[in-house]
Amino acid sequence: xxxxxxxxxxxxxxxxxxxxxxxxxxxxxxxxxxxxxxxxxxxxxxxxxxxxxxxxxxxxxxxxxxxxxxxxxxxxxxxxxxxxxxxxxxxxxxxxxxxxxxxxxxxxxxxxxxxxxxxxxxxxxxxxxxxxxxxxxxxxxxxxxxxxxxxxxxxxxxxxxxxxxxxxxxxxxxxxxxxxxxxxxxxxxxxxxxxxxxxxxxxxxxxxxxxxxxxxxxxxxxxxxxxxxxxxxxxxxxxxxxxxxxxxxxxxxxxxxxxxxxxxxxxxxxxxxxxx
Amino acid sequence: xxxxxxxxxxxxxxxxxxxxxxxxxxxxxxxxxxxxxxxxxxxxxxxxxxxxxxxxxxxxxxxxxxxxxxxxxxxxxxxxxxxxxxxxxxxxxxxxxxxxxxxxxxxxxxxxxxxxxxxxxxxxxxxxxxxxxxxxxxxxxxxxxxxxxxxxxxxxxxxxxxxxxxxxxxxxxxxxxxxxxxxxxxxxxxxxxxxxxxxxxxxxxxxxxxxxxxxxxxxxxxxxxxxxxxxxxxxxxxxxxxxxxxxxxxxxxxxxxxxxxxxxx
Amino acid sequence: xxxxxxxxxxxxxxxxxxxxxxxxxxxxxxxxxxxxxxxxxxxxxxxxxxxxxxxxxxxxxxxxxxxxxxxxxxxxxxxxxxxxxxxxxxxxxxxxxxxxxxxxxxxxxxxxxxxxxxxxxxxxxxxxxxxxxxxxxxxxxxxxxxxxxxxxxxxxxxxxxxxxxxxxxxxxxxxxxxxxxxxxxxxxxxxxxxxxxxxxxxxxxxxxxxxxxxxxxxxxxxxxxxxxxxxxxxxxxxxxxxxxxxxxxxxxxxxxxxxxxxxxxxxxxxx
Ligand SMILES: Nc1ncnc2c1ncn2[C@@H]1O[C@H](COP(=O)(O)OP(=O)(O)OP(=O)(O)O)[C@@H](O)[C@H]1O
Ligand SMILES: Nc1ncnc2c1ncn2[C@@H]1O[C@H](COP(=O)(O)OP(=O)(O)OP(=O)(O)O)[C@@H](O)[C@H]1O
Ligand SMILES: [Mg+2]
Ligand SMILES: [Mg+2]
Numbered sequence: 001x002x003x004x005x006x007x008x009x010x011x012x013x014x015x016x017x018x019x020x021x022x023x024x025x026x027x028x029x030x031x032x033x034x035x036x037x038x039x040x041x042x043x044x045x046x047x048x049x050x051x052x053x054x055x056x057x058x059x060x061x062x063x064x065x066x067x068x069x070x071x072x073x074x075x076x077x078x079x080x081x082x083x084x085x086x087x088x089x090x091x092x093x094x095x096x097x098x099x100x101x102x103x104x105x106x107x108x109x110x111x112x113x114x115x116x117x118x119x120x121x122x123x124x125x126x127x128x129x130x131x132x133x134x135x136x137x138x139x140x141x142x143x144x145x146x147x148x149x150x151x152x153x154x155x156x157x158x159x160x161x162x163x164x165x166x167x168x169x170x171x172x173x174x175x176x177x178x179x180x181x182x183x184x185x186x187x188x189x190x191x192x193x194x195x196x197x198x199x200x201x202x203x204x205x206x207x208x209x210x211x212x213x214x215x216x217x218x219x220x221x222x223x224x225x226x227x228x229x230x231x232x233x234x235x236x237x238x239x240x241x242x243x244x245x246x247x248x249x250x251x252x253x254x255x256x257x258x259x260x261x262x263x264x265x266x267x268x269x270x271x272x273x274x275x276x
Numbered sequence: 277x278x279x280x281x282x283x284x285x286x287x288x289x290x291x292x293x294x295x296x297x298x299x300x301x302x303x304x305x306x307x308x309x310x311x312x313x314x315x316x317x318x319x320x321x322x323x324x325x326x327x328x329x330x331x332x333x334x335x336x337x338x339x340x341x342x343x344x345x346x347x348x349x350x351x352x353x354x355x356x357x358x359x360x361x362x363x364x365x366x367x368x369x370x371x372x373x374x375x376x377x378x379x380x381x382x383x384x385x386x387x388x389x390x391x392x393x394x395x396x397x398x399x400x401x402x403x404x405x406x407x408x409x410x411x412x413x414x415x416x417x418x419x420x421x422x423x424x425x426x427x428x429x430x431x432x433x434x435x436x437x438x439x440x441x442x443x444x445x446x447x448x449x450x451x452x453x454x455x456x457x458x459x460x461x462x463x464x465x466x467x468x469x470x471x472x473x474x475x476x477x478x479x480x481x482x483x484x485x486x487x488x489x490x491x492x493x494x495x496x497x498x499x500x501x502x503x504x505x506x507x508x509x510x511x512x513x514x515x516x517x518x519x520x521x522x523x524x525x526x527x528x529x530x531x532x533x534x535x536x537x538x539x540x541x
Numbered sequence: 542x543x544x545x546x547x548x549x550x551x552x553x554x555x556x557x558x559x560x561x562x563x564x565x566x567x568x569x570x571x572x573x574x575x576x577x578x579x580x581x582x583x584x585x586x587x588x589x590x591x592x593x594x595x596x597x598x599x600x601x602x603x604x605x606x607x608x609x610x611x612x613x614x615x616x617x618x619x620x621x622x623x624x625x626x627x628x629x630x631x632x633x634x635x636x637x638x639x640x641x642x643x644x645x646x647x648x649x650x651x652x653x654x655x656x657x658x659x660x661x662x663x664x665x666x667x668x669x670x671x672x673x674x675x676x677x678x679x680x681x682x683x684x685x686x687x688x689x690x691x692x693x694x695x696x697x698x699x700x701x702x703x704x705x706x707x708x709x710x711x712x713x714x715x716x717x718x719x720x721x722x723x724x725x726x727x728x729x730x731x732x733x734x735x736x737x738x739x740x741x742x743x744x745x746x747x748x749x750x751x752x753x754x755x756x757x758x759x760x761x762x763x764x765x766x767x768x769x770x771x772x773x774x775x776x777x778x779x780x781x782x783x784x785x786x787x788x789x790x791x792x793x794x795x796x797x798x799x800x801x802x803x804x805x806x807x808x809x810x811x812x
Contacts, residue, residue: 041710042680056457082461089491090458092483102480106463136487140579150462167626167707169578169736170777194710236711239739239781243802252810261780265787272793272809288636288673410635443635446677495630502591502623503633503644503691504615510649514642514656 001067003030003080003158003188008052008062009212010045022048024212025062030158030188033204035180039196040209041234046192047085049209050160053190054082066158078107081156085163087147091135096120096146097127099135103154112153119153120146123179141172148176152183159183160190165198173198197238201259208233224257240264247271285446287406293335294407298416300523301404307531308400311538312393320541321392327534328400337406345398353391360387410442415517418508432508440496448489455484543567543590543621543699543730547599549753550585559585561753562599565746567699567730572721574741574761575734577750578775583734584626586750587703590732591621604698619648622692626704628684629676637663637679637687638672644695655694662690666720682713689720699730706740714740738764738771739779742799749774762798781805 010023023045030036030053040046051057053064055071066076081103084090093099100116109115117127123145130138135146144164151159161180165173177198180189191199196206206223208216210233216223223230224245227237237245244257244264252271258264293301312324332342346353361384362377372379405413418435425431456466459480466477543566550560560582567573567590575583588594589601592608603621606613625631634640641659650658663669666686676684685705692700702721706714718740725731733741741747742761749757749764756774757764764771768778768786782799788809789795795808 041712042682051457054461056461078463082458084454084458084461087458089488090455090480090484091487092480102459102464103462106465154462167704167736169775170772171775172579173777234710234712239779239802240784243781243784243805246802246806247810250806250810250812252806259780261783261787264784265791268788268809269791269793275810286635286675288675409639411639439635440633443633443676446675447629450677492630495625495627496633498588498593498623499625499631499688500633500643501593502618502621503695504618504647505643506615506647510647512646512649512652512655514638514646514652514659516652 001032001157003053003067004028004065005049005053006063006065008049008059008064010048010052010057010060012048022212023052023059023209026207026209026212026214027062028207028217030190032157032186032188033184034188035184035199035203036188036190037196037199037203037206038190038192038209039194039206039230039233039235040215041194044209044233045212046194046209047162048212050082050162050190050192053158054080054160056082078154079156080158080160081151081154082160083148083151083162083164085166087150088135088138088140088143090147090150091143094134095132096125096135096138097131100146100150100153103150107154109155115153115155116149119149122152122182123149124175125149141168141175144168144172145175145179148179152179156187158188158190160192162192163194164191165193166195177202194235196235197241197259200238200241208235210234244268285405286409287337287341289336291334291336291407293331293403296407296526297517297519297523298404298408298412299419299517299519300527301408302416302420303527304530304534305401305404308534309397311534311536312397312400314535314538315541317541318389318392320537321389321396323537323541324396324400324534325392327537328396328403331403332399335403335407337403342399342402342406345402346395349394349398353394356391356394357384357387360384360390410439412515412517413442414439415513415515419517430507432511436505436507444492447492448485451488452481452485455481455488542569542602542604543732544602545586545589545599546602548586548589548596548601549598550582550589550594551597552585558597558753560589560596560750563748563750563753563755564599565748565755565758567701567732568745569698569730570725570728571745572725572731572733572741572743574744574747575732575750576736576738576741576747576776581750581775582753583750584703585753587623587701587732587734590699590701591623592617593623619695620698622695622697622700624685624688624692624700624702624705626707628681628688628708631688632676632684632691635675636672637668637674637676637690640676640687641690641694644691648695658694658696659690662693663687665693665723666690667716680713682709682716685709685713685717686720689717693724697729699732700724701732701734703734704736705733706735706737738776742779749776751775765799 005026005028007025007027009025012020012022026049038046052059064071066079069075091099097116100119101112104112104115120127120130125145138146164176183189200220203220205219207214208230215233216229240259241257244254247268248254253274254267254271315321332339361379363380364376414435418431421431464480545563545565547562547564549558549562551558563586577583589596592614595609601608603617606617608617632640633643638659641662642655645655645658666689668686706717721731721733735741744761747761747764748755751774765778765782768783771778785795785800796804
């Protein structure tokens, strides 16, 4: 049971004088319980890769397999849900509940409305308050969470998100991180972002794309062991991580690297204590 | 599902055709169109085909791009051809006969003639938009409409509206594609059921598309206001369009030649 | 100077004001940062700053001109450049140079002078050579820098940038931040709206809005001393600053301000 991409490539041609090789020979495996971060600069092919994984684009070469079948297969219908960049620009219904229920209803699920309400609570929007609101009247953070609920309601085994926290304030980002932690217990999650900082502590793996190719693929621990490839791909580690890596490099016996300032400080101070 | 790429979009290269004044190009194309309709034989069309091919070559626009619109017109062309060529239970001798339907040689000739004319018209006129930026185009229109502005027609504003419409065609096409893909990912089907079902299936595409368009329009209005736009009043131009001697020459000689082809053949 | 004096604004039909009695100045050669949660009124305040909106209460003065004065609006906007969050929606031209020329054209600048300004502005934001590029062939960061160039070509005294880095990757973001700093160094007064405090740690002044009101007005150093208070205003301090706080709490002696990773490690583990 996994979502597997094997050596997939994709080139955009139509509409352009010159073809664009957006994704080149990418391979990855996503299992339930994984939180895979896909990082890369603008134009590195992240969104294209997500579309390939969701079966919305046909790879030029290579293949995508969802639980043993191709994404177009009947058995794969509804197995993969995707949240695009700016998902709040896809609202169309009079109420948020109807909009969120659109996915499950299309899939023929009997209890689309209750799936919608469950998804809304998961992202921290009380269905009794927000269910009947017009999706167009929501604030930036609320709209984003509502749109993500639209994907969660489909009950997919694999959830793909494109830049879910861009443009949100601190509270909005935290609530989306929380929803993904819950979701992860029953599905595999991919988060695509050019600012992976906030997901590094919980990620099960990270892939960095550079001009459509995999520049780096491994666990976060492996990334920390050698961040040079990552930086060559135009990406940056958060300064708090850089501090800890630098400390390690200068010989401090630091076991774990974390984004949590409290834990990082305690570990650094303890490591310093070991010097004398 | 893919939204067809927009046809006739500006190709940013340098060429003798690009550097002509847009008014020259509009004038020449008007005469080309007129000539094309005057021509009543294959010799005339052949002449125009040569002209279009030479101009296309001189414009440095990849032929593949210039011909893209033709593919989009495929159905229309086929229809034109068949409408002229096919006869129901023809009385006269026919080229080919399948059951009651026959192919009429005279009709076939006419069909080919009309189809060729459409292709030439299409490729010829698209050379205008392929080699002229929308802003140059609207400036030219504004200048050609100037006599009308004396009568109170807001030619500057009309020109600006055209520019913006042209500017947002590619963006809107990309956006339509994005929304369609997004709703497809939520399980929407656009290819099932009867007509009503299919039309209804597009509601989740059209609503967001329009909402986004309005939002975009609002942002753009802010951007224009904040950059001091207030209609044509007191506006200068980066590329003040000037008809050079070369422009006049191309307009007069080229235009005369094009018209002559049509009248003669 | 742009002076907001007890400025307030209520959207038609809204029950509460979006901006409520804010007083602040944008001064030449200085960078004012504006922070606050989603919906706190930042964009509304930005629009009050160049007469895209006029205040319902209080006043907004640009170099002494009242934004309510209809005759002054044009003059005000020629002095105050404005860029928005979404780079796509603010590009008017169909190729880069046409877009940058749009402002100066509206100001009635002569053609040869526009040419100079366009090339200079593109150069200043690092887009020299992109004159003929179509907007939809530019990356997000490039589009946003194009928007900045469009404002620059008008030679404004002030620039208001509403979340100019929200949609950009680290490279694009650094590019835009660099362009804004360059403006400050040549004497332009900049108002920079953002959700990321780390983008504006070198601001000359920061104000934080909450429900339309100013809840903080001071320097970045003053804002970062109290993480709890910052969080209560909806501002998450950058993790590295919190780390420095924690280390100080543990008795580690660190250089003042917000030390770089190198300084932190040097203080913890001198070689
Ligand atoms: N519909 C399209 N037609 C043609 N080319 C495209 C299309 N969409 C993307 N591309 C090109 O493919 C490449 C990869 O684009 P993609 O959107 O996958 O990048 P990305 O990593 O998601 O970037 P961003 O961080 O800006 O979202 C880019 O060079 C882009 O210009
Ligand atoms: N055009 C409008 N009509 C009515 N209300 C509006 C309009 N624009 C904004 N508002 C409301 O005014 C308040 C302030 O909005 P504003 O856009 O200024 O916030 P912001 O701080 O820029 O938020 P964000 O960080 O999400 O961009 C919000 O409650 C918002 O819903
Ligand atoms: Mg993307
Ligand atoms: Mg805003």
